[in-house]
Amino acid sequence: xxxxxxxxxxxxxxxxxxxxxxxxxxxxxxxxxxxxxxxxxxxxxxxxxxxxxxxxxxxxxxxxxxxxxxxxxxxxxxxxxxxxxxxxxxxxxxxxxxxxxxxxxxxxxxxxxxx
Amino acid sequence: xxxxxxxxxxxxxxxxxxxxxxxxxxxxxxxxxxxxxxxxxxxxxxxxxxxxxxxxxxxxxxxxxxxxxxxxxxxxxxxxxxxxxxxxxxxxxxxxxxxxxxxxxxxxxxxxxxx
Numbered sequence: 001x002x003x004x005x006x007x008x009x010x011x012x013x014x015x016x017x018x019x020x021x022x023x024x025x026x027x028x029x030x031x032x033x034x035x036x037x038x039x040x041x042x043x044x045x046x047x048x049x050x051x052x053x054x055x056x057x058x059x060x061x062x063x064x065x066x067x068x069x070x071x072x073x074x075x076x077x078x079x080x081x082x083x084x085x086x087x088x089x090x091x092x093x094x095x096x097x098x099x100x101x102x103x104x105x106x107x108x109x110x111x112x113x114x115x
Numbered sequence: 116x117x118x119x120x121x122x123x124x125x126x127x128x129x130x131x132x133x134x135x136x137x138x139x140x141x142x143x144x145x146x147x148x149x150x151x152x153x154x155x156x157x158x159x160x161x162x163x164x165x166x167x168x169x170x171x172x173x174x175x176x177x178x179x180x181x182x183x184x185x186x187x188x189x190x191x192x193x194x195x196x197x198x199x200x201x202x203x204x205x206x207x208x209x210x211x212x213x214x215x216x217x218x219x220x221x222x223x224x225x226x227x228x229x230x
Binding site: 032036042044045046105 | 119121146148150157158159160163165170171173205207209211217218219220221222223224226
């Protein structure tokens, strides 16, 4: 079965520290991969996406993610975290061929930022 | 360009009632997907509509249904509400170009509380 796993439920970092959120996927073939962020009471905002090509993708708000096929991973990184980055982060996978349009989400990682 | 709009933002219902949630996609987007978000189950795919037809369906009981209108606006309906239906319901729209690089953009969600 297709799945997306985020091993870390909660992560706490200090403001200014670097951040890495982990994501692993299990699909029959390489899916398209996304990172979304959700602030309390809000919907999901797309941070970045990977379809093909360059395995290091840049997103909004200074985030980047690296696709590693050998490790079935798509980890999200930021070199210096700001207090406003505190939110919940979701990794998602999708395969859209043949009109199949559905995202499978990981359980999410809640990020807390200490001043 | 306006984003995905969901109405209402909040709903309180009692068990046994039914409820209708509305979603207006981004202008030009023809695919609308619905997701349920709960603390226990996370983000789960409900169904997707394209050109007024349900194209994909998740693993939810028949009490959950939806439809899409000719202007791509979508509604979802939950009949005979149960306490476990309390959740944030998220709608997403995507630009269906016939290709496979679909990006889903999410609304702010409707928070349903069943008492």
